Amino acid sequence: MDKISASTNPVILQSEGLLKYILETSVYPREAETLKELRNATANHPLGFMGTSPDAGQLMALLLKLLNAKKTIEVGVFTGYSLLLTALSIPYNGKITAVDPDRKAYEIGLPFIKKAGVLHKIDYIESPALPVLDKLLDDPANEGTFDFAFVDADKNNYWNYHERLIKLVKISGIVAYDNTLWGGTVALPEMVVSETKREWRRCTLDFNEAISKDPRMELAFVSIGDGLTICRRIC
Numbered sequence: 001m002d003k004i005s006a007s008t009n010p011v012i013l014q015s016e017g018l019l020k021y022i023l024e025t026s027v028y029p030r031e032a033e034t035l036k037e038l039r040n041a042t043a044n045h046p047l048g049f050m051g052t053s054p055d056a057g058q059l060m061a062l063l064l065k066l067l068n069a070k071k072t073i074e075v076g077v078f079t080g081y082s083l084l085l086t087a088l089s090i091p092y093n094g095k096i097t098a099v100d101p102d103r104k105a106y107e108i109g110l111p112f113i114k115k116a117g118v119l120h121k122i123d124y125i126e127s128p129a130l131p132v133l134d135k136l137l138d139d140p141a142n143e144g145t146f147d148f149a150f151v152d153a154d155k156n157n158y159w160n161y162h163e164r165l166i167k168l169v170k171i172s173g174i175v176a177y178d179n180t181l182w183g184g185t186v187a188l189p190e191m192v193v194s195e196t197k198r199e200w201r202r203c204t205l206d207f208n209e210a211i212s213k214d215p216r217m218e219l220a221f222v223s224i225g226d227g228l229t230i231c232r233r234i235c
């Protein structure tokens with residue numbers, strides 16, 4: 001029986017029952033077995049709440065297939081839930097550049113990635129993402145070549161990632177940002193937000209405002225999971 005974990009955030013929906021209904025009706029029954037196993041293997045990790053929520057993951061998988069994405073990049077892998085669902089959603093010859101400094105967390109998910117038969121699609125880079133993105137941009141041949149990018153990492157760098165990813169994704173390509181509702185705190189007065197969440201709430205507010213004014217993208221701010229902002233490069 002699937003359990004609702006803290007990685008799926010009932011704050012956004014304001015109803016644990018509604019989230020449970022969505023997950024049990026349409027998400028868990030269609031979730032690949034290896035993804036379910038990876039999610040369960042992550043559940044006991046002290047930071048298990050950080051995994052991408054399965055309902056947001058389902059939307060990402062749909063987007064990847066609608067785009068016919070072949071070349072993608074992921075910033076923030078953790079144990080690999082979003083990485084495995086991406087790998088399962090792109091074709092056999094698709095490629096994912098996956099960047100995260102925490103290789104130990106990646107190794108928790110690795111057996112399930114191998115079991116799913118998709119390891120050959122993944123180029124895992126153990127590193128903070130900014131130097132990796134800058135290195136990619138050192139070669140102009142990489143510009144405009146990615147179909148899809150997913151960012152789920154240090155929230156203070158989202159705008160830095162955006163400035164780089166907008167050059168790396170092709171026109172009509174997608175960049176999706178996780179946690180743009182930051183547990184619902186973006187709509188709360190700062191004084192009622194716990195100290196631990198305040199700094200990244202401020203980063204998220206700044207990012208949300210900046211991206212909403214970016215003329216290079218169309219976007220949808222989707223209240224799924226912890227908030228998913230989906231941007232499509234238009235020029």
Ligand SMILES: C[S@@+](CC[C@H](N)C(=O)[O-])C[C@H]1O[C@@H](n2cnc3c(N)ncnc32)[C@H](O)[C@@H]1O
Nearest residue numbers: 050051052076077078081082102128129152153
């Ligand atoms: C929320 S977790 C990612 C969850 C993942 N998408 C999933 O589905 O399980 C955030 C990850 O960002 C990584 N991270 C933190 N700083 C980073 C950086 N500068 N560059 C890349 N990844 C970073 C952390 O190591 C952590 O694994």
Ligand SMILES: O=c1cc(-c2ccc(O)cc2)oc2c(O)c(O)ccc12
Nearest residue numbers: 049050051052152153154155179226
């Ligand atoms: O509570 C968190 C914290 C993070 C987080 C912490 C440190 C980093 O360098 C990156 C990310 O990410 C989270 C997340 O993605 C989520 O969905 C829920 C909670 C948190």
